[in-house]
Amino acid sequence: MIATFVIVSIAVFLYVRETYSIEVVSVGVIVTLLLFFSIPNLNLVLPLGNSELLSGFAAPALIAIMALLVVGQGLFQTGALEGPINTINKALTTDPRKTLLIVFIGAFSVSMFMNNTPVVVMFIPILAAMASRVKTSTSRYMMPLSFLCILAGMTTLIGSSTNLLVNDVLQRTTDFSLSFFTQLVPGLVLAGIGALYIILAAPFLLPERKNMENELTDTGRQYIAQIQVTPEHPLVGVSPVAGLYTKLKNVTVRMIQRGEQSYLPPFDETLQAGDVLIVAATRQSLSKLLSSQPEYLRGMLNITGFDDGERETDSQESIVISEAVIAPGSRMIGRNIEQIGFRRQTKCLVLGIQRRSRMIRTRMLDIRLEAGDVLLVFGYDKDVRGLRNNRDVLLLDWSRTELPDIRKSITARCIFFATIALAAFGILPIETSALTGALAMILTGCLNIRQAIRALDMRIFLLIGAAFAMGLALEATGGANFIAQGVVATFMPYGNQILISAIFLIVALLTNVISNSATALLFSPIALSVSAQTGIDPIAMVLTVIFAANCCFATPIAYQTNLLVMGPGHYKFSDFARFGAPLILILWISFSLLSPVFFEL
Structure with missing residues (x-):
């Protein structure tokens, strides 16, 4: 039992220090326990072999x-x-x-x-x-x-x-x-x-x-792009308001091509099927447009030569958007997109062209490319990655992002x-x-x-598997029962309400140091041992562990969503302690006062 406590304590220490990755520590814990419990004649309270120690990886909860x-x-x-x-x-x-x-x-x-x-x-x-x-x-x-x-x-x-x-x-x-x-x-x-x-x-x-970042979402580079209004397009019948098409959020319409006629702003024309809109927009605005309604994305994917029969077997491919620069000496220089046959050669579609030197007000397909022009390309992941081998363009691989297939x-x-x-x-x-x-x-x-x-x-997978193994080790060696007896002996004289309150506080503090999943798995058998010794409803005990283990507010490492918001919110480590610690205290006091109502203690 003492050896198990030492192993668990070292594991907790390594998780907190983060000297090694969670994956390495988790695998190390499992290997250590497997080796330790292979020693014969350990006189265990419960039998514990390799199959039991590894059972966490097949636990229904982990699968779910x-x-x-x-x-x-x-x-x-x-x-x-x-x-x-x-x-x-x-x-x-x-x-x-x-x-x-x-x-x-x-x-x-x-x-x-x-x-x-x-x-x-x-x-x-x-x-x-x-x-x-x-x-x-x-x-x-x-x-x-x-x-x-x-x-x-x-x-x-x-x-x-x-x-x-x-x-x-x-x-x-x-x-x-x-x-x-x-x-x-x-x-x-x-x-x-x-x-x-x-x-x-x-x-x-x-x-x-x-x-x-000063909200770079709509102040970035502008691309010249074109939108073709098909018969079932959501833009059919849309009229301008004060000369602008407000339905196109963060997209500026610079020209409308209707047959042989061209219309310049301010506009007074109701959009019709067959119109071609020449627009200026940022990459993010164009991405959002393709993600806003299925008709926009479907219209792009159904362009002749892009989504033909050969694509039926690849219907589950990711759709991505990326950037590519026209290379110096490229054969594309001086020619437009149609003359190059870009879609036919690469199976990718050019959504827009960006040129820093000046704003172009003409059909995108009429723009003659220059060295340094940035193409916003759209297509299936395999085809976009294929641009790496194209000597005429330099694919900016870091800019490749997946688009949601809202179809x-x-x-x-x-x-x-x-x-x-x-x-x-x-x-x-x-x-x-x-x-x-x-x-x-x-x-x-x-x-x-x-x-x-x-x-x-994989971090969650290995961490939960290791936490299962540690919890089983505590049960098998009698460690969980020993801790439970200590908690009961210390707090039972003050009544069940104080006992449950103490367990809640211990779990809530530890869950901000190590993972909430690991904390819950370590203390669940302990809480059930307390239930067996005191007669408190086991449902009440496990709910105490659940609520306390979810009090992961005081540190950014306590829960992965805290880490996710740390960058966008520009937070420091201390910000979580200042805002989260009082919340833990309030929840602990509230739970302690209301536990007799919740569980009929």
């Missing part, structure tokens, strides 16, 4: 977590939330502050039913744009976004991976298990208290730092809601429902295999 990451990635890759996001951006013009509140409520609601990380990734650019609109620093919104998503994770079984892991320990150790909404009421109460603190304290405790967005939404419903109503176990949803995302083309594998975080 990995599958849910794939489902969340499917939503992200298809831009399934682009519709709601566009609605939010429109509402900003009328009531920015009310819309800001709605955005936070939306992030909270979504985080109740899916992994927090993709939610935060999707809402970071929204809040950055909104902060610019209301003329406030992003540092006022990024940390509240992370904290609210963490609080939302307390409310349902799949709201956080921690909840699934603790439930797995509960099912393995006892005859009890958590249902989808077991923790909903106490979780919502604690989340409501935490949200109230965030609203009241944010103006005083969060820094007001200027954005380093599959409705399918992705249906799969997501079906996955949640099957688990929420108890039709299927959560791991079965999640695996089914992940498979459906791949089979329907919402994700390809590479994107699905990329969604599987």
Whole structure:
């Protein structure tokens, strides 16, 4: 037992110091435990062999977590939330502050039913744009976004991976298990208290730092591009307002070509099928345009010679956008895009041309290229990467980014809601429902295999496997029972309420030093041992661990969403302690006072 305590303590120390990566420490922990427990005659309380120590990697909870990451990635890759996001951006013009509140409520609601990380990734650019609109620093919104998503994770079984892991320990150790909404009421109460603190304290405790980038989203380089209005295009019938086409956000129309006629601003023409718009826009504006409505993307992909029959077998390829520079001495110099046959040669489409020397007001396809011109290219990932071998252009590989294939967005939404419903109503176990949803995302083309594998975080996988092994080691050697006896002996004289409060505080402090998943797995068997010794409901004990393990607010390393918002919010390490530590204290006091109500102690 003492040796196990030493191994666990060293593991915690290495996780905190971060001298070695989480992957290396996790594998080191597993190897050490495998070697240690191979020693014969250890006189264990419970049998513990290699199969038991490695069982964490096959735990249903871990499988469910990995599958849910794939489902969340499917939503992200298809831009399934682009519709709601566009609605939010429109509402900003009328009531920015009310819309800001709605955005936070939306992030909270979504985080109740899916992994927090993709939610935060999707809402970071929204809040950055909104902060610019209301003329406030992003540092006022990024940390509240992370904290609210963490609080939302307390409310349902799949709201956080921690909840699934603790439930797995509960099912393995006892005859009890958590249902989808077991923790909903106490979780919502604690989340409501935490949200109230965030609203009241944010103006005083969060820094007001200027954005380093100064909102580069729409002040970057302008590309000359053209948009062809097809018969079913969303621009058909659109009329200008004060000479401008307001439906094209952050895109400036410089000329309309209608047959042999050309129209210059200010415009008075209602757009018709067959019109060609010559526009000036940044790369990000053009990317957002292609991600806004399926018709824009479908129109690009259906251009003759680009998405022909040979592409049917590659329907799951990623669609990317990148930049390429016309090389000195290129055969393309002095010729336009049509004369080069760029699409035929490369299977890529030129979305726009950028030339620093002057603003060009002519059809993009009529522009004769010069050395140094930057082409904004669009196509399937394989074809764009093929430009590396093209001697006429220099592919700026670092600029290559994937576009969400919003043609599959409705399918992705249906799969997501079906996955949640099957688990929420108890039709299927959560791991079965999640695996089914992940498979459906791949089979329907919402994700390809590479994107699905990329969604599987190896750090989480190895960390949870190592934490399982440490928890089992504590059980097998009697270490969990020893700690439980110590906690009971110290706090039991003061009553069950004080005992539960003490466990909550210990877990809440440790979860800010090491991973919340590792903390939950270490303390779940300890909490169940306390339950066995005191007669407290085991459900109450595991919920105590769940709520406390989710109190990861005081450090940026406590939870991955904290790390995600650290850069966009321009935070320092101390900012999390100043704003997060009082939140932990408030939640601890609230839980301690309300625990008799929650659990009928």
